[in-house]
Amino acid sequence: MMASLNALVAVCLAYVFLLFCVAFAAERAGVQGRAGWLLRSPLVYTLSLSIYCTAWTFYGAVGYAARSGFEYVTIYLGPSLVIVGWWWIVRRLVRIGRSHKVTSIADLISSRYGKSNGLAIVVTVMAVIGVTPYIALQLQSVTASLSLFAAAEQGSLSDAEEARAAGFWIAVGLALFTVLFGTRHLNVNERQHGVVIAVAVEAVVKLIALLAVGVFVVWGIAGGVSETLARIDASDLGTWEMDGSRWAGLTFVSAAAFLCLPRMFQVMVVENDDERHLQIASWAFPLYLMLMSLFVVPIAVIGLDLLPADANPDFFVLSLPLSQGQEGLAMLSFLGGFSSATSMVIVATLALSTMVSNHVVMPVFLYLQQGGATQSGDVRNVVILSRRLSILAIIALGYIYYQFSGGSSALAAIGLISFAGVAQFLPAMLGGIFWRGATRAGALVGLGVGFTVWVYTMLLPSFGPDVALSAAIFDQGLFGTGWLRPQALFGIPGLDPTVHAIFWSLLLNAVSFALVSLMTFPHPLERLQGAQFVNIFEHSGQTRGWQASVAESEDLMIMAQRILGAGEAQRLFQAEADAQGQGGFLPEPTADFLQRLERELAGSVGGATAHAMISQIVGGTAVSVQDLLAVADESAQMLEYSSQLEAKSAELSKTAAQLRDANAKLMQLSDQKDAFLSQISHELRTPMTSIRAFSEILRDTDGLGALEKTKYANIIHVEAIRLTRLLDDLLDLSVLENGQVTLNQQSGSLVDLLDHAIATAEVSEARPISFKRRRLEETVTLHTDLDRLSQVFINLITNAQKYCSAETPELRIEVSRAGETVVVDFIDNGAGIPVASRDVMFEKFSRIGAEDGNGAGLGLAICREIMARLGGDVRYLDGTGGTAFRVTLPQSQALAAQ
Amino acid sequence: MAPRGSPLFLERGSYRQRRVMDAVRLVVFLGAGLWMIPLLWPAQGAPAEQAVPMSRALMYVFGVWTVLIVTSFYLAYRLRGMPDDPDDSEAP
Numbered sequence: 001m002m003a004s005l006n007a008l009v010a011v012c013l014a015y016v017f018l019l020f021c022v023a024f025a026a027e028r029a030g031v032q033g034r035a036g037w038l039l040r041s042p043l044v045y046t047l048s049l050s051i052y053c054t055a056w057t058f059y060g061a062v063g064y065a066a067r068s069g070f071e072y073v074t075i076y077l078g079p080s081l082v083i084v085g086w087w088w089i090v091r092r093l094v095r096i097g098r099s100h101k102v103t104s105i106a107d108l109i110s111s112r113y114g115k116s117n118g119l120a121i122v123v124t125v126m127a128v129i130g131v132t133p134y135i136a137l138q139l140q141s142v143t144a145s146l147s148l149f150a151a152a153e154q155g156s157l158s159d160a161e162e163a164r165a166a167g168f169w170i171a172v173g174l175a176l177f178t179v180l181f182g183t184r185h186l187n188v189n190e191r192q193h194g195v196v197i198a199v200a201v202e203a204v205v206k207l208i209a210l211l212a213v214g215v216f217v218v219w220g221i222a223g224g225v226s227e228t229l230a231r232i233d234a235s236d237l238g239t240w241e242m243d244g245s246r247w248a249g250l251t252f253v254s255a256a257a258f259l260c261l262p263r264m265f266q267v268m269v270v271e272n273d274d275e276r277h278l279q280i281a282s283w284a285f286p287l288y289l290m291l292m293s294l295f296v297v298p299i300a301v302i303g304l305d306l307l308p309a310d311a312n313p314d315f316f317v318l319s320l321p322l323s324q325g326q327e328g329l330a331m332l333s334f335l336g337g338f339s340s341a342t343s344m345v346i347v348a349t350l351a352l353s354t355m356v357s358n359h360v361v362m363p364v365f366l367y368l369q370q371g372g373a374t375q376s377g378d379v380r381n382v383v384i385l386s387r388r389l390s391i392l393a394i395i396a397l398g399y400i401y402y403q404f405s406g407g408s409s410a411l412a413a414i415g416l417i418s419f420a421g422v423a424q425f426l427p428a429m430l431g432g433i434f435w436r437g438a439t440r441a442g443a444l445v446g447l448g449v450g451f452t453v454w455v456y457t458m459l460l461p462s463f464g465p466d467v468a469l470s471a472a473i474f475d476q477g478l479f480g481t482g483w484l485r486p487q488a489l490f491g492i493p494g495l496d497p498t499v500h501a502i503f504w505s506l507l508l509n510a511v512s513f514a515l516v517s518l519m520t521f522p523h524p525l526e527r528l529q530g531a532q533f534v535n536i537f538e539h540s541g542q543t544r545g546w547q548a549s550v551a552e553s554e555d556l557m558i559m560a561q562r563i564l565g566a567g568e569a570q571r572l573f574q575a576e577a578d579a580q581g582q583g584g585f586l587p588e589p590t591a592d593f594l595q596r597l598e599r600e601l602a603g604s605v606g607g608a609t610a611h612a613m614i615s616q617i618v619g620g621t622a623v624s625v626q627d628l629l630a631v632a633d634e635s636a637q638m639l640e641y642s643s644q645l646e647a648k649s650a651e652l653s654k655t656a657a658q659l660r661d662a663n664a665k666l667m668q669l670s671d672q673k674d675a676f677l678s679q680i681s682h683e684l685r686t687p688m689t690s691i692r693a694f695s696e697i698l699r700d701t702d703g704l705g706a707l708e709k710t711k712y713a714n715i716i717h718v719e720a721i722r723l724t725r726l727l728d729d730l731l732d733l734s735v736l737e738n739g740q741v742t743l744n745q746q747s748g749s750l751v752d753l754l755d756h757a758i759a760t761a762e763v764s765e766a767r768p769i770s771f772k773r774r775r776l777e778e779t780v781t782l783h784t785d786l787d788r789l790s791q792v793f794i795n796l797i798t799n800a801q802k803y804c805s806a807e808t809p810e811l812r813i814e815v816s817r818a819g820e821t822v823v824v825d826f827i828d829n830g831a832g833i834p835v836a837s838r839d840v841m842f843e844k845f846s847r848i849g850a851e852d853g854n855g856a857g858l859g860l861a862i863c864r865e866i867m868a869r870l871g872g873d874v875r876y877l878d879g880t881g882g883t884a885f886r887v888t889l890p891q892s893q894a895l896a897a898q
Numbered sequence: 899m900a901p902r903g904s905p906l907f908l909e910r911g912s913y914r915q916r917r918v919m920d921a922v923r924l925v926v927f928l929g930a931g932l933w934m935i936p937l938l939w940p941a942q943g944a945p946a947e948q949a950v951p952m953s954r955a956l957m958y959v960f961g962v963w964t965v966l967i968v969t970s971f972y973l974a975y976r977l978r979g980m981p982d983d984p985d986d987s988e989a990p
Contacts (some may be wrong), residue, residue, distance in 0.1 A: 248934060
């Protein structure tokens with residue numbers, strides 16, 4: 001009966017060969033640009049998501065259902081919710097992944113937290129630890145199903161050893177496939193068409209297989225839907241017996257794992273071609289999951305009914321058709337399980353190897369090669385080699401784990417442990433894309449705490465008492481501390497162990513992540529990346545900058561060729577040079593170009609490594625954002641300094657303006673002085689000329705009559721008087737202007753003062769003028785220098801007498817009190833003073849009209865000076881119909897006459 | 899808050915599109931809520947006559963699943979002509 005097992009192996013090999021062919025054809029089509037409609041269709045995208053359904057779900061779900069009833073469905077509910085709610089998280093992840101050329105979940109987390117390679121290594125190691133058992137599980141399920149076939153054929157398990165050997169060859173085959181089709185393109189963002197199509201084909205095969213078994217069970221064995229439901233209700237699983245915490249907890253952890261599993265991240269984010277595929281997947285993928293889980297309970301119930309009690313429920317999908325003699329169906333079912341296992345191993349290995357190669361191997365290689373990025377030699381080969389070695393290493397690790405664990409425990413347990421392990425990435429990932437305040441330190445601490453708790457409460461206890469952890473620790477806790485019991489942390493027992501581990505690990509993870517993030521301060525690069533990740537939909541552009549000189553273009557070119565390949569690199573540089581409008585192949589290394597280049601490189605070797613490589617070349621040292629910020633700081637200081645200079649120069653120019661003003665004033669004063677001197681010499685010269693001329697006549701002319709002598713002597717006398725008066729006035733003005741005048745304060749009545757002034761004026765000037773006064777209003781007692789005030793009054797009255805042009809001159813003197821002050825107006829009925837002259841009439845030597853040569857034009861100037869000394873004012877009064885002056889006296893000097 | 903340059907109110911077509919986007923955001927809460935309803939069912943150890951039969955539980959969970967799939971399909975159908983980058987603005 002060995003032939004049958006051999007036939008199975010033959011079918012298996014044929015199937016694998018078919019897959020190779022499909023992958024090869026797809027790869028060829030992708031290279032030639034054909035069949036894009038299929039390779040890039042949303043259908044293929046959705047089907048590739050189905051690697052979520054591994055052998056664990058294909059075989060294990062039925063076993064799970066047979067043991068725990070309806071609980072298995074939670075493993076599908078979580079992912080369904082995530083993809084139905086694609087708008088919230090998956091869309092954001094895909095956008096970030098596409099715009100930052102993210103290569104893996106480790107790359108995403110490390111890029112978000114400042115391209116920290118340390119963080120990437122932590123995530124990679126955690127992912128490897130979490131996923132390796134899962135890979136072992138797939139190998140185990142394939143070999144177990146093989147041995148089941150062997151047992152069914154031979155009635156014994158004698159060929160189990162042979163099946164185990166088959167496990168080795170399966171591992172080798174998977175490694176070969178992954179190496180062949182998973183590393184064709186260095187750039188992870190380019191789809192590995194062969195792998196994707198093969199995964200899609202396998203997705204269809206496993207769905208059809210499970211549906212076929214289901215249909216056979218429901219309609220072939222049970223005899224219809226209602227009969228099946230009746231049998232279900234009648235069975236041991238007949239009622240809803242669900243622990244609520246497990247229902248919610250498992251739904252949650254499966255949703256988290258769906259987002260965080262490296263292989264899911266690979267197909268969902270990294271290999272996503274078009275964001276709109278998510279719209280299709282949002283309903284198609286839940287549909288796929290629903291179909292995958294639809295017949296699980298019927299198969300479990302019927303299996304429990306028909307199969308012997310010692311049959312492993314994990315393989316009901318296989319053993320049920322076998323027991324019914326349906327060899328073909330069993331074969332299909334086997335292929336379904338085989339597909340589930342292989343597609344998962346291929347993609348998971350691909351994802352993990354990318355992480356290991358980009359974040360562990362390449363940094364070490366670059367470090368050992370100190371400054372070697374510009375040396376000759378193709379790094380591409382190194383990258384690809386390191387990725388292939390990583391693939392082999394991971395599959396080998398899975399195989400070794402499988403050999404040592406011996407395929408003992410139920411499949412579902414390992415699956416859940418793995419889920420909870422990778423779910424530890426969730427806080428750091430979601431925090432990174434939604435919260436700008438999340439920091440690298442927070443992510444590291446959160447991951448560390450979560451992972452430690454997971455290992456202690458879930459991974460180690462899963463091996464059972466006295467294997468990894470002693471029974472004493474189970475009972476009394478670590479170091480005999482009661483609150484450190486691995487399945488009852490903090491002394492809270494009674495929780496389901498799985499829910500307990502998930503709850504505490506994720507809670508402590510999230511809390512420590514948030515707390516440390518709140519307390520630490522991120523590096524500038526972290527903050528920039530954080531802002532870009534969180535605000536991915538507002539601006540997808542990069543803001544950080546590189547600086548490089550043209551000479552470095554060549555080095556960049558050499559490096560890019562080594563990683564992207566010569567053709568690709570030349571195309572990139574040429575395009576950029578064209579875009580910059582330059583001839584030749586080497587573009588200016590602008591910040592934009594360097595960013596683009598870094599992203600291209602990141603697609604091949606991961607963000608952190610690409611960053612390190614560029615920084616190696618650009619300026620020989622890293623032009624980190626820290627440096628840029630330091631430069632910015634410096635320029636801010638310079639800005640401040642220059643603004644200080646600016647302020648100083650503004651001050652200087654203000655001072656200069658003031659000096660200019662002062663100078664102008666001085667010039668003006670000097671001009672005034674010159675004008676004054678020339679004026680005064682002219683004023684003095686006129687009378688002096690008359691005096692000299694007439695005195696010469698008197699001296700030299702003989703025979704002058706007495707009358708003539710008297711006349712000439714009289715002229716000399718008058719001129720001498722005028723000269724004296726002029727000199728008196730000048731002296732007076734000089735004294736007043738210099739402020740040397742001493743005021744002779746007296747008290748007196750305004751009436752008396754005016755009477756005196758009018759009398760004096762009438763004596764000195766012959767022209768008659770009539771006065772209009774209201775004596776009653778003039779009864780004001782003044783306390784001031786009365787002599788000086790009377791001088792002002794006399795001057796004003798004399799002016800009126802002299803210059804009033806009216807036929808019958810008339811001067812009104814009006815006294816009024818305006819608040820605090822006493823106002824005396826002198827208003828005549830003359831022609832008034834022209835507007836142009838009003839400005840200058842109080843200046844020295846200003847005379848209005850030239851009809852009278854008698855005055856020197858000092859009178860009003862003296863009046864103004866006197867009034868200024870007395871604390872009052874004299875001004876021209878507009879709008880009276882004649883010439884009018886207003887003398888204002890402060891109240892303090894005007895005491896009401898009582 | 900509406901970002902700079904985006905209108906405060908939208909014409910009918912765009913308005914409907916925004917509401918479809920809102921619905922896309924909300925379906926997941928509907929699904930989570932409906933699927934957590936089994937938490938309210940009689941728990942383990944309840945009297946046999948109160949226990950929910952497995953067949954009814956099956957039909958409920960798969961029924962919700964179908965509703966979610968149909969809703970998502972309808973919404974995806976409504977969203978199909980959406981521009982590539984409908985920013986996250988909340989303009990109503």
